[in-house]
Amino acid sequence: MINEDREWLEGGGERASIARPEIVESWRRSQMSGVNPDDVTIVPGEATRDCKIARVAIPVLSAMADVLIGANTSLLLSAPDGTMLWRWTENSRLKALLDRRSAVVGTRWNEEFMGTNGLGTALETVKPIMINGEEHFSEALHPFTCAGAPIRHPVTRRVAGVLSVTSLVEHASPLMGPTLLKLVREVEEQLYSDSTLRERELLQHFLAERRGNRNAVIAVNEDVVIANRAGAQLPIDHRALWNQVESGCRDGTDVRLDDSQVTGQVRWRTIGYADSVMGLVIVAESDEPQRTGRRPAAEVDSGTTPVWSELPELLRTNAAGSDRVLVTGEVGVGKRALVREAFDGSVKELDCAAAHEVGAERWLAMARSALLDDDGEQDVVLLSHLEALGTLMCRALGGMLDRIPRDRSGLVVAGTWTPCGDADVEPAVRALLDRFTSEPFEVPPLRKRPADVLRRVVDQGPGMPSLSAEAVEQAKSHPWPGNHRQLEEFRRWLSRQNRPVIGVKDLPPRWSQEAARARLTAIQAAEADAIAAALRECDGNKAAAAAKLGISRSSLYRKMREYRLR
Missing domain, CATH: 3.30.450.40 (GAF domain)
Structure with missing residues (x-):
């Protein structure tokens, strides 16, 4: 054929x-x-x-x-x-x-x-x-x-x-x-x-300048040019600019820029390091007014993973100056709860996963009303579970976002997106995600926030068993693949235990399997996923699964033992 x-x-x-x-x-x-x-x-x-x-x-x-x-x-x-x-x-x-x-x-x-x-x-x-x-x-x-x-x-x-x-x-x-x-x-x-220190420093300055606005941003040195989508369209000769820097300009005010073909104000600055210039950042500001965040941002140490109480302020910082916010993260990390908390609960939610239940036409009508009907109020519309939309629905929703008047004030559109492993993102879906112009905000998984784990499982008051010191350490280091949902299920399990102290041997049996998986390399994890999927598709028939994977049965048994698959 x-x-x-x-x-x-x-x-x-x-x-x-x-x-x-x-x-x-x-x-x-x-x-x-x-x-x-x-x-x-x-x-x-x-x-x-x-x-x-x-x-x-x-x-x-x-x-x-x-x-x-x-x-x-x-x-x-x-x-x-x-x-x-x-x-x-x-x-x-x-x-x-x-x-x-x-x-x-x-x-x-x-x-x-x-x-x-x-x-x-x-x-x-x-x-x-x-x-x-x-x-x-x-x-x-x-x-x-x-x-x-x-x-x-x-x-x-x-x-x-x-x-x-x-x-x-x-x-x-x-x-x-x-x-x-x-x-x-x-x-x-x-x-x-x-990458060299110069390249990393250039990237960090570019990301810092791009975050929270829709301006055209370019960062350049002698070897590298980094630009966002708007910056790539600017009629600017990056090489000529850097030649000026190499010729002796040590201050952004000394650099001569032909901005006659650029609308809006253009500003630029040099990036210094050890008494030398290692890069140049150029920003062409849009003529459109920038929308400000609802509250001032909090100062948080960027060198550590923030705890949950710090995330709302960080999200508002990310959203400052933009009317579109995209929140990403693993399943169960609390993306929807974070949006509601960050915007004081004044959120109208449209669950994209519900489109299959209520019907595409009705769901799109609800989305049209929420996004395009201007009631004059300060609105935050949350489009949750964007990953549940098909190609046609993504195109329709993207068209609505394009029709929102640029001069409409007070509307913020937030979306939540759960990446689907290694699956390719369809072009229509990628086009929808690209309409969220601010830098995507990733909610860190629970395994990177051990302080949040301890806060919810240690010293929960009378009637709740306590964890031994070894069990506390196990909880801190546990990978929590289900994130908050799994943690809540563990707390319910904990409340049903009749013993006053829970030791390591008393913890749920699947913890050892999940901990073992967390120690796998990226390739080993991918191989374990493929083997598990083949076993499911073959209804547990190991001979058929081995044939499907193109490996011998002895290899399959060995890998199942290695990855603790059943």
């Missing part, structure tokens, strides 16, 4: 394609680039191991490649121009086939040269993708399954390279996608650690 789709694409006839839309679009791009699916032309590139992505990523990937042994997979790393920089393969048959297809260091894997493939398509679309067998545009690549994802520099957010996990089709596994994304995160974290 996939081959029929390819023939339909080449012939231009009428056919409803069964291939995924992103694959068909990649085929179109490959075809327009003149790629011959029967005989691709190998294009050489410059593979230097001295570039930053190679210096940072290769040691990380080499150290973590051991987790892939036995999975019949290969790791491929490319530069931002599509040139393969590094390859790791532990399977001799896979290595020979990759060599035969010229999947070797020093070749370019852009879509325009090789057609649809894990490295090139991820580079072209700048998002993760899985290419299975005949979905590759080149027939020479049909024996392979490739998962590819871009690696973004954490400071500039530019694509620093692309990573692909590749296997033969018969060895493809559901573990490939999660493993790839965890590896990408490990590399991105190392890129940040490897």
Whole structure:
């Protein structure tokens, strides 16, 4: 059927394609680039191991490649121009086939040269993708399954390279996608650690200037330019500005800026360090009035995770100067409760998860009334559980937000969003989230706030058992995967115990399993999730789960013991 789709694409006839839309679009791009699916032309590139992505990523990937042994997979790393920089393969048959297809260091894997493939398509679309067998545009690549994802520099957010996990089709596994994304995160974290002091300082000044306003913001030094969406559109020559700084300007007032094409007031300042200038921050202020927060912000030590009592003031600080607030965090961290507390309870809530119950038309009518009917009062509209909306509902809600008059005062729209693990965010959903212009406010999980845990489980008054010193330490270090909901359930469990003191051995049995999972690395956690999902889909049949995962039953049993899965 996939081959029929390819023939339909080449012939231009009428056919409803069964291939995924992103694959068909990649085929179109490959075809327009003149790629011959029967005989691709190998294009050489410059593979230097001295570039930053190679210096940072290769040691990380080499150290973590051991987790892939036995999975019949290969790791491929490319530069931002599509040139393969590094390859790791532990399977001799896979290595020979990759060599035969010229999947070797020093070749370019852009879509325009090789057609649809894990490295090139991820580079072209700048998002993760899985290419299975005949979905590759080149027939020479049909024996392979490739998962590819871009690696973004954490400071500039530019694509620093692309990573692909590749296997033969018969060895493809559901573990490939999660493993790839965890590896990408490990590399991105190392890129940040490897960033120079100048880059980190530039990023911190950029974030501080951007937070809480809708102005165009640019931060620049000799090597890096960081800009928000509005800043990227400014007709400003960043290189010329930095040349002025290098020529001797030591004060922002000395820098000459051609702002004739910029509306609104433009201000700029230099970033100093050790009697030298390490960067320049430019802000083009909007002509539109900035809305202020409802209360002055509290001063909180940014070096520690805040406790719950400090979060409302921090949220108001984040929302100052903006009429849109996005609150994110894990399930059960209290996002809705925080919005209500931060805005004194004067909140009208629209639960997006209820749209399926009341019907899309009725829910949208309620949203239209809350967002577009101006009653002259100070309103905070809370759109909770945005992750529950489908594509069409996101588009409709986004259109309403766009229609709110810019001169309407007193309306603040808050949204809560729970990231769904490693799942890709649909473009319509991302477009909706982008309408919340202030910096997203992330509620820290309970495991990072041990003081809040102790406040709610220690010395709860007469009638409640007390915890032994060892149990208190266990509660402080517990991962609390369910956050506040799990903590409340534990407090209810505690109230039903008949013993006056609860020791470590008396704690709920699942605590040991949750604590063990918290000690897993990112890749191990992803593997444990994939194994658990396969066991659920196979109704506990371990032989079927092992076959689905592409591993032996003995490996499955070993990993189940290692990850304490049942």
